[in-house]
Amino acid sequence: MSHLELRIEQDNYRIRIFGPLDLHHFQQAKEILQQQHFADDKAVAIDLSEVTHFDTAGAAFLRNLYHATKQTLKFENFRPEHKALFDLINQINLGKPHTKKSLAPWMKIVIRIGKATMDIWPTIFELISFMGRSWVALLKVLKRPSSLRFISITHHVEAIGINAVPIISLIAFVISIVLAYQGQVQLKPLGVKQYTVDLIAISVLREMGVLLTAIMIAGRSGSAFTAEIGTMKVRQEVDALRSTGFDPFELLILPRLIALVVALPLLTLLADLMGLFGGALISLSLIDMTVPEYLERVRQAATWQDFLVGMIKAPIFAFVIAEVGCMYGLKVSGSSESVGKETTNSVVKSIFLILILDGLFSIYFQKVGL
Amino acid sequence: MTTNTKKNKDIIISVKNIVNRFGKHMIHDGVSFDIIRGEILGIVGGSGSGKSVLLKTLVGLHHPNKGTVLINGKHIDNIASFESASLFGVLFQEGALFSSLTVEENITFLLREYTSLKENEQTELARLKLTLVGLEAETTSKYPAALSVGMAKRVALARALALDPLILFLDEPTSGLDPINANGFDELIGKLNGGLQLTVVMVTHDLNTLFNICTRVAVLVDKTIIIDTLPNLLKRDHPWIQEFFHGSRGQGALVAAQYYARETHGN
Secondary structure, three states, X not given: OOOOOOEEEEEOOEEEEEEEEOHHHHHHHHHHHHOOOOOOOOOEEEEEEEEEEEOHHHHHHHHHHXXXXXXXXXXXXXXXXXXXXXXXXXXXXXXOOOOXXXXXXXXXXXXXXXXXXXXXXXXXXXXXXXXXXXXXXXXXXXXXXXXXXXXXXXXXXHHHOHHHHHHHHHHHHXXXXXXXXXXXXXXXXXXXXXXXXXXXXXXXXXXXXXXXXXXXXXXHHHHHHHHHHXXXXXXXXXXXXXHOOOOHHHHHHHHHHHXXXXXXXXXXXXXXXXXXXXXXXXXXXXXXXXXXXXXXXXXXXXXXXXXXXXXXXXHHHHHHHHHHHHHHHHHXXXXXXXXXXXXXXXHHXXXXXXXXXXXXXXXXXXXXXX | OHHHHHHHHHEEEEEEEEEEEXXXXXXXXXXXXXXXXXXXXXXXEOOOOOHHHHHHHHOOOOOOOEEEEEEOOEEHHHOOHHHHHHHEEEEOOOOOOOOOOOHHHHHHHHHHHHOOOOHHHHHHHHHHHHHHOOOOHHHHHOOHHHOOHHHHHHHHHHHHOOOOOOEEXXXXXXXXXXXXXXXXXXXXXXXXXXXXXXXXXXXXXXXXXXXXXXXEXXXXXXXXXXXXXXXXXXXXXXXXXXXXXXXXXXXXXXXXXXHHHHHHHHO
């Protein structure tokens, strides 16, 4: 990079440019030249003999000058290599700039809300038809059980289930400790501290265990499904499968779906146990219970029904997470940016659906008296 | 003495005794050569002969086990990041355009970072570069995912040229292009080499490109390099060189080059 100063001297109808006329002096050259004034439209000569460094920006500068000034311009003492570059740039015919009509900010907000609203129904239909296609693939496979990808399923069970054991245990344990601690703070003054155990047992078995596990797995494995399948889509692996007569539903989606439906209830069971364990720790230390007392209290407070209400939801949540994750994976198109966008979509939508379903289940179980 | 200094001034890249090995596998064993200012150098070699590793070493993306690379007299490790952008541009094989930016932003991004230009001037210069490499004005607002391979390569070339570098590195510039596009690309490189006084270093398999525009060719064989002008290389009796240039494809390219020379110099 040259440290020379750019200098422009004007002597009547003669301009001399000294120093570098390049990308880093483009702005400066423009500003200096704006201060030059010519009274009439006599031809102006531009002497370029002292230009040290010249690049495409310099050539663009001269080109603009050439086309924008009223006066006729004459370039003098052009060095041959500079002239070659100028000729190359000058012959370019820039098309009409492609300007987009920009809207008022409030209009943009209205349009975004409108688009998002219009998008709800197509997404729901898409999800339903995707689920339908998965069922068809499942039935096809069940007709020929030998075509079930058993190794693939076990691989996914390991990735989704076994590898998630530490984090699921930790979360269930910590959350139940927090819940029990807050519970006993509120219940102790009322003299019903033993109800802390009821609080833990019922909330963990019915809601917390399965919900925490499902949300965790949506973030951990649902996103992985989208990213894996999405990257395969970008790299045309999905097309390669299709072109060789394989059904991506059978090969990519079913193994993940089955593995998740197997793994999530098991993880929920683990979360339930860890939740009760966390509750026990608080009960033993803060409300002076013994282990047999705690167990007896749990047995009285929670029924098999509470446990079943939690467990029934697990495979259904698993189904939703797997379907949403895989669907957004297949929606990826073209770029790596799209992988990121669809992964975000997948996690947000599956957690949203889980919460909505959980609410509906609560109402339903209440009505049927479970 | 005077001839010596003059000679040194004409050398833009000096590669000295490069050794590259991965584990026990030796790729380059003492590769040394000079690249002369303003030339178009083609680098060829069989698969796995280390062409891409050599190119990465030249631009400082790969650190050699031994040896030095001097660009414009400066050690590659001592070149600051802002300096490297105006010293050399790289066209990666797949284009490597930033997929979250539009075509135009892919170029203005560099101008915004490294120059003091105003926004409308960045846009103006970006458009100029895009038109220079042969793109239509309406492509500027598109995203890379919407471009064909040929267009993406042209945009990548415009990005490599954004800061008017002295040297242009190309990794397989014509791979994935149809013959018409590939010829167009060769012509474009030739034109830029003449107009912008660019030094061009390219890894290529395309025999037509080698015959049409390369001033000299470097052949990577036996973990070292043989560098010479094409007519001289054709006379060498190294078996790999013989097979490469005198096979049916080589002969076809030779004939094609004669047509090419007639077409481009005729006009």
